[in-house]
Amino acid sequence: MSEAQMREILTPLADLLNNPAGIKEISPELMAKTDFRELYQSLAVIREFALTLSRGDLSTKLNGKGFVVAHLKALQSNLRHLTWQTKRIAQGDLIQRVDFMGDFSDSFNSMVEALAKTQADLEELATTDPLTKLENRRSFFDKGQRCIEQSRRYEMPMSVFVLDLDHFKKINDTFGHHGGDQVLRSVAEIFRTSFRSTDVVGRIGGEEFSVILPEEDAKRAQMVAQRVMEQCRSAEIELEDARVVRFTLSIGVAQLRANDKNFEQVVQRADDALYAAKRAGRNRVCCLDE
Amino acid sequence: MGLDKKERQYKFSWDLLGNIELGRPNLGQNTRLEVYRLMQYTFRDVLEKRFGTEAADEIFYEAGKLSGQEFYRNLIGEQKNLDEFVLCLQDILKELGIGILRVEEADMETGKFVITISEDLDCSGLPETGFEICTYDEGFISALMESFTGKEFRVKEIDCWCTGDRTCRFEAQAL
Numbered sequence: 521m522s523e524a525q526m527r528e529i530l531t532p533l534a535d536l537l538n539n540p541a542g543i544k545e546i547s548p549e550l551m552a553k554t555d556f557r558e559l560y561q562s563l564a565v566i567r568e569f570a571l572t573l574s575r576g577d578l579s580t581k582l583n584g585k586g587f588v589v590a591h592l593k594a595l596q597s598n599l600r601h602l603t604w605q606t607k608r609i610a611q612g613d614l615i616q617r618v619d620f621m622g623d624f625s626d627s628f629n630s631m632v633e634a635l636a637k638t639q640a641d642l643e644e645l646a647t648t649d650p651l652t653k654l655e656n657r658r659s660f661f662d663k664g665q666r667c668i669e670q671s672r673r674y675e676m677p678m679s680v681f682v683l684d685l686d687h688f689k690k691i692n693d694t695f696g697h698h699g700g701d702q703v704l705r706s707v708a709e710i711f712r713t714s715f716r717s718t719d720v721v722g723r724i725g726g727e728e729f730s731v732i733l734p735e736e737d738a739k740r741a742q743m744v745a746q747r748v749m750e751q752c753r754s755a756e757i758e759l760e761d762a763r764v765v766r767f768t769l770s771i772g773v774a775q776l777r778a779n780d781k782n783f784e785q786v787v788q789r790a791d792d793a794l795y796a797a798k799r800a801g802r803n804r805v806c807c808l809d810e
Numbered sequence: 811m812g813l814d815k816k817e818r819q820y821k822f823s824w825d826l827l828g829n830i831e832l833g834r835p836n837l838g839q840n841t842r843l844e845v846y847r848l849m850q851y852t853f854r855d856v857l858e859k860r861f862g863t864e865a866a867d868e869i870f871y872e873a874g875k876l877s878g879q880e881f882y883r884n885l886i887g888e889q890k891n892l893d894e895f896v897l898c899l900q901d902i903l904k905e906l907g908i909g910i911l912r913v914e915e916a917d918m919e920t921g922k923f924v925i926t927i928s929e930d931l932d933c934s935g936l937p938e939t940g941f942e943i944c945t946y947d948e949g950f951i952s953a954l955m956e957s958f959t960g961k962e963f964r965v966k967e968i969d970c971w972c973t974g975d976r977t978c979r980f981e982a983q984a985l
């Protein structure tokens with residue numbers, strides 16, 4: 521083969537790879553040769569695809585075959601999957617992880633994990649009482665409404681307590697606000713161990729707590745209340761300065777009724793019962809139902 | 811012509827997979843992938859000779875579908891949403907060595923899904939024949955989609971190892 525012939529074959533192929541302006545005219549005789557045409561077309565597809573990929577276009581369908589094309593398609597496919605994953609993450613699906621993009625995967629996954637952590641922290645902040653780590657008032661009332669829907673769906677009873685520390689003002693006056701806070705934290709600790717994991721415990725006011733007992737009627741709920749009340753009565757809370765605080769609490773109990781319009785109504789009845797318990801001398805359980 | 815129920819000898823049930831712990835105390839769950847492929851491609855050969863290419867493909871699609879239904883019922887079960895479904899499926903396909911599943915597109919409203927399976931059990935490493943070969947997988951995926959969405963699906967493989975691609979790509983469309 522002469523040098524000129526060789527150049528005639530190689531120049532258009534080299535242009536496809538290297539020349540931004542593309543290809544000059546190719547002689548029809550050369551294009552008629554199958555081997556040349558196929559190689560030429562493969563390179564043309566790769567050129568086109570490299571261009572679309574570099575522009576960020578992931579939707580162009582690549583029609584060629586062969587080793588390089590197949591791997592470019594695999595890359596396109598990975599990028600499409602990544603796009604889908606990112607969309608899912610944007611919609612709050614934070615379980616997506618990337619496992620096919622080397623260093624990028626690690627960074628991406630750390631980012632998603634950080635997002636998930638932030639979201640969980642925010643969620644905790646929005647639903648938890650910072651002092652006692654119990655449900656805060658808003659979250660407690662949200663859960664209460666959902667519990668009502670559940671017990672109506674499954675035709676199960678449900679009861680609610682409102683609990684209030686007796687003479688809390690006196691505790692605060694004697695031991696200071698810091699001591700008072702310690703007492704509230706210890707009370708929350710007692711609640712955490714004495715209620716079931718399915719019960720919902722919230723701090724709804726200064727020294728006022730409330731508990732939802734799913735699947736319990738007023739009769740059984742009063743027994744639970746009695747037990748918790750006695751637990752608190754016998755508890756000794758040791759403060760940081762080694763002083764010991766003893767306290768009692770009063771509990772109002774109410775059971776969900778068929779005509780209750782919302783959770784607030786049940787809590788209101790439990791609150792009325794609490795008030796009755798206070799009037800009757802505190803340190804007791806009261807229920808106005810039945 | 812189908813046999814009526816009384817005459818059926820091979821009606822599929824999950825029990826037919828047997829008690830492997832009991833039956834293979836030494837060899838256990840594993841077998842070489844070649845054995846699976848040997849069975850599949852000899853089956854295919856004979857089915858094609860007897861019934862023609864199209865019918866052989868249809869049989870494979872249908873068998874894949876039956877397999878997908880049973881697979882969903884026995885190994886996947888009720889799923890809360892698309893994310894959980896995909897995640898569960900990815901895990902189980904990987905764990906069983908079926909392939910690495912990825913989603914490129916998932917539109918619950920139009921019912922169009924594009925998924926890829928890399929290192930596919932059926933075709934990865936096969937010679938390039940120029941046509942998509944994962945007919946069984948098509949049926950299998952259609953049954954998974956149907957079981958999850960409750961809608962009927964048609965699945966077509968658009969890229970395959972056998973057409974020169976490195977990953978199999980399937981387009982699923984709700985009917």
Ligand SMILES: [Zn+2]
Nearest residue numbers: 933944970978
């Ligand atoms: Zn394939």
